[in-house]
Amino acid sequence: MADIYRPVRPPAPLREQVYESLEELILDGRLKAGERLVESDLAARLGVSRGPIREALQHLERDGWLEVRPRQGTYVREPQPDELQDYFWARKLLEVEAAGRAARRVRTSPDAAAPGLERLRRIVAKSEELTVGLPPKGVTDLTPEQAERRRQYRENSRQFHYAVGELSGSPALVELLVFLGKRTRWYFSSLGYNSRLDEHKALLGAIEQGDEDTVMSLMREHMDSMTSTSLAEIRSHA
Structure with a gap:
């Protein structure tokens, strides 16, 4: 089995490097x-x-x-479905507002919004590229190249949401x-691949049009769908 630990290096304080690595x-x-x-x-693995x-x-x-x-040791905590629901509720409030503000900024301050909008376009294009030829959700027998592309897709999807916030x-x-x-990523690590590229494309389109009402509605639906799907999968594995 490949060693998943990487030795940490200065200049950051070692405790911070260890924290971030773990x-x-x-x-x-x-x-x-x-x-x-x-x-x-x-200590031995991280050097x-x-x-x-x-x-x-x-x-x-x-x-x-x-x-x-007590008297047993330190363990990675088991995430709970009610925690996920709470975190997603908070995320939805923020993400819906972020999407609305992003669309409004594109409409009212197009020059200032242009770099952020272009970043969103690049992220969606990269996601589309990464999904080509990937096996559907539920397939776990992947080649190393497919597994890496799936990991990159998940990371790219996270970056989409952060980019909306930045915009x-x-x-x-x-x-x-x-x-x-x-916090929500913690749960996704145990779930299967689930492409939401079409939803991201729709969100991007509404932001490009500066359509505040539509993008807020789409983001609300997007977050509700992510929440219900994730909760159903976690409960099915309980």
Whole structure:
């Protein structure tokens, strides 16, 4: 089995590098829910002393990624469906507003919005390129190249939502979307591939037209669909 851990390097403080490395492994599902994390093992794999490992684990527990079980150890926490529903509810409120603001900005300040709009177009074009020839949802027997393209598609889809937030012109909104995006991404790591390219295309089209009402309605439907699909899949595997 390939080693999923990569040695961390300066210049960032080691505890931050360890935190980011472990958080990414959790978000990608390479560290599974219920998996025990042992300080000495992590220190050897990441090439650091146990001090930064201990600090990072404490911060990961504080941030809700891990749980400490008395007399048992530290484990990757099991995400719960009610948490996902709550995070998606908050995401929907922000994403609908972000989409509306983005469309309004395209209509009222086209020059200022042009770079962000072009970025959205590139993201959608890249997603379309990545989906060509990919097996449908539910197929898990993938070649390494297909698995990598599927991973890139998921990342590109996340970037679409962040780009809509950036196009809204609100840095605070983007910061909140990134936080909530991580929380919902945690659940997606255990779910199958699910292309929503057509929905992203429709959202892009409404933003290009500066159609605030339509894009807010489309984003609301998009988020509702993502929520219901994800909850159904998680409950089916419970």
